Amino acid sequence: MSTLINDPPGIDTDLDQLEAEAISIMREVAADFERPAILFSGGKDSIVLLRVAEKAFWPAKFPFPVVHVDTGHNFPEVLEFRDCRVAELGATLVVGSVQEGIDRGDLVEERGARASRNRLQTPVLLETIAAHQFDAAIGGARRDEEKARAKERVFSFRDEFGQWDPRNQRPELWHLYNGMHQKGEHIRVFPLSNWTELDVWRYIEREALEVPPVYFTHEREVFERDGMLMATSRYLPLLPGEQPFMAAVRYRTVGDMTCTAALRSDAFDLATVIAEVAAARVTERGASRADDRFSEAAMEDRKREGYF
Amino acid sequence: MDLLRIATAGSVDDGKSTLIGRLLYDSKQVFEDTMESLDRASKAQGLGAVNLALLTDGLRAEREQGITIDVAYRYFATPRRKFIIADSPGHVQYTRNMVTGASTAELALLLVDARKGVVEQTRRHAAITALLGIRHLMLCVNKMDLVNWEQSRFDEIACSFRQLADDLGVKQVTVIPLAAVSGDNVVDPSTNMPWYTGGTLLDFLETVQIPDRARHHALRFPVQYVIRPQSDEHHDYRGYAGTVATGSVRTGDVVAILPSGVRTQVTSIDRYPGSVNEAHYGQAVTLRLAGDIDISRGQMIVGVEDQADVTTRFSADVCWMSEAMTLRPRKQFWIRHTTRRVRCLVERIDDRLDVEHYTREEAPLSLTLNDIGRVVIRTMEPLFVDPYEVSRDTGSFILIDPGTQLTVAAGMVRTPLLADAPEA
Known part of the structure; x- marks a missing residue:
């Protein structure tokens, strides 16, 4: 409590403004809901989310458990990072497991070489929310990621089926959020709505936050599929003609290993990653997410079902 | 870097989505994969050229119907400034x-078709933006190519728009002639309009x-959340977290707590990972106060001079947003104002604004969508209010229907009234 920050009053940078907005949204959730939770995947957006949560309630701990939906196909480095960060914050971790759902026979795995567990995350997320009676789930989604997300509210209402109805959203004005809901319904909350990919990286640099090593260049065995570089793993069988090779790559987004592609990159630290992102001519999801390539409205369709 | 928040509005087919698409495209803010998917979507619609409007129309229904249904937020930055477009x-x-x-914009960008000029929708959009407290109106006169780039046509439109802004009391007005389809005067100067x-x-x-x-320069600090770590290290810590709505606060300042009016002193302004000497408008901080005062969410910390009005009755302009329900006098709601939520009733409806002619119809029976x-x-x-025109954050509210829990109205406080004033 002894540190005195002497920054010039009156000058707020764009990142200061975005951070203040996100902090205020976090506090609103803590005050307005009975059982809120915060979603954390170990990816860059949720890393920022946890930092904002840490700041919002300091010197107290943030009053939410941390929830992760594990597809069973996640990067081991990212899971390790997740556990470290959660331990460091002294937070409670709740894991919703796709594998357990499959083992119980509740979920059916997609078949074929292109099988992905991406869609199976939705029922697991909804089940986790229901099992713990969470009435708010704070997520790191940003409006600049994707065109359906560009339409999403900061407080986004989900009915008892977990569905999002984009044509019937509550008007959201000023900074007055309406989190009212009935039992069984819940609200998804997106404090980083107004952040861009570049903002996220600039903030990570400013706050000197640690990120999983897969975000920086490393040698990895990959193969090419649909113009994207996928990591070879036991979860992703090769199709005829696909040849694994070693390449210097990094990940621009971090999801399930079966649907997240790597990029050739020699960005080795935050400064070089920021330079790369600033100069990028392809969106992060377009560059690295097979899950968005199903159709023009792939994200909208998944979100309607209750996806993140 | 500064951040400018812009709201855009235009009539159907004025080419607003095209204009924003062009702005993003020409300022090199559109990514290659987005262009490819636009290209595919444009071809699927049987269009020869890429339809830049598809950049902002993100929902399936919007693409199918070729219209914008919901507010879409767009983000772009140039080396000079960052923008959020609603x-x-x-x-x-x-x-x-x-x-x-x-509601969150600082500047409004309206659009008209040069062939049609200022139409009723322009008048409505300008009235709404002025009502919402936006002080700078800018008009883009689009499709100049379709009026042969004629200066006289532009001047005519600019003149009627300035008149309209004057009627609304908006002082800052800018009018630009352009053609979004070809990009004239969007990012690159037009060679077609040397005048x-x-x-x-x-x-x-x-x-x-x-x-x-x-x-507004007086302090308004709505208490959002009470921070009590209850840990050994911070055993007696009790901090009031919130965002400074207006004004600023310094350590040592004497402040008043609303509604009680009790005075105390700010002993510390905390912000991770320590404390600061001062906090100002827009900053999210935690205040600690002298003495053993019990304060909870929804109360407000203010400067001792120039306090907010503590009132249970006020006049306001509301925009009714519910399709299913109409607003009639005596109806009850939840009102959400700053960090406070209390029950309220709409005592009476004084008038309805004709947003095209700027006249007010007295004593309507109801308000509809x-x-x-x-x-x-x-x-x-009581609420602790300021008139909306001096403070957006402490002058704005929403009404929530207790039955459906939907947001049914947006409101702007105009004047606090006496609680026991006789019914008009």
Whole structure:
């Protein structure tokens, strides 16, 4: 409590403004809901989310458990990072497991070489929310990621089926959020709505936050599929003609290993990653997410079902 | 870097989505994969050229119907400034979305078709933005190519728009002639209109002075959350977390707590990972106060001079946003104002604003979807208000229907009234 920050009053940078907005949204959730939770995947957006949560309630701990939906196909480095960060914050971790759902026979795995567990995350997320009676789930989604997300509210209402109805959203004005809901319904909350990919990286640099090593260049065995570089793993069988090779790559987004592609990159630290992102001519999801390539409205369709 | 928040509005087919698409595209903010998917979508619609409007129309239904339904937020940055654009639909049935987009904007960008000039929708959009407290109106006269780039046509439109802004009391007005389809005067100067000597749209957006957000200089700090770590290290810590709505606060300041009016002193302004000497408008901080005072969410910390009005009755303009329900006198709601939520009733409806002719119809029986009217609201517990024109954050509220829990109205406080004033 002894540190005195002497920054010039009156000058707020764009990142200061975005951070203040996100902090205020976090506090609103803590005050307005009975059982809120915060979603954390170990990816860059949720890393920022946890930092904002840490700041919002300091010197107290943030009053939410941390929830992760594990597809069973996640990067081991990212899971390790997740556990470290959660331990460091002294937070409670709740894991919703796709594998357990499959083992119980509740979920059916997609078949074929292109099988992905991406869609199976939705029922697991909804089940986790229901099992713990969470009435708010704070997520790191940003409006600049994707065109359906560009339409999403900061407080986004989900009915008892977990569905999002984009044509019937509550008007959201000023900074007055309406989190009212009935039992069984819940609200998804997106404090980083107004952040861009570049903002996220600039903030990570400013706050000197640690990120999983897969975000920086490393040698990895990959193969090419649909113009994207996928990591070879036991979860992703090769199709005829696909040849694994070693390449210097990094990940621009971090999801399930079966649907997240790597990029050739020699960005080795935050400064070089920021330079790369600033100069990028392809969106992060377009560059690295097979899950968005199903159709023009792939994200909208998944979100309607209750996806993140 | 500064951040400018813009709301856009235009009539159907004015080419607003195309204009924003062009702005993003020409300022190199559109990514290659987005262009490829636009290209595919444009071809699927049987279009020869890429339809830049598809950049902002993100929902399936919007693409199918070729219209914008909901507010879409767009983000772009130039080396000089960052922008958040709230792109709102133009149709009259989506007025509520325009109100939504305008509520957080500092500048409004309206659009007209050069062939049609200022139409009723322009008048409505201008009225809404002025009502929402936006001090700078800018008009893009689009499709100049379709009026042969004629200066006389532009001048005529600019003149009628300035008249309209004058009627609304808006002092700062900018009018630019352009053609979004070809990009004339959007990012690159037009060679087709040598008579126009002003800057392009992007020049303007990059250099326009951002209106002073903190017009009101007295402290307003709505208490949002009480921080009590209850840990050994911070055993007696009790901090009041919130965002400074207006003004500023310094350590040592004497402040008053509303509604009680009790005075105390600010002993510390905390912000991770320590404390600061001062906090000002827009900053999220935690205040610690001298003495053993019990304060909870929904109360307000203010400067001792120039305090907010503690009131249970006030007049306000509301925009009615519910399709299913109409607003009639005596109806009860939840009112959400700053960090406070209390029960209220709409005592009476004084008038309804004709947003096209700027006249007010006295004593209407009800307000329906997209209507804007002056009402008198009475609350069960006091609110701490300022008129909206001096403070957006402490002058704005929403009404929530207790049955459906939907947000049914957006409101702007005009004047606090006496609680026991006789019924008019």
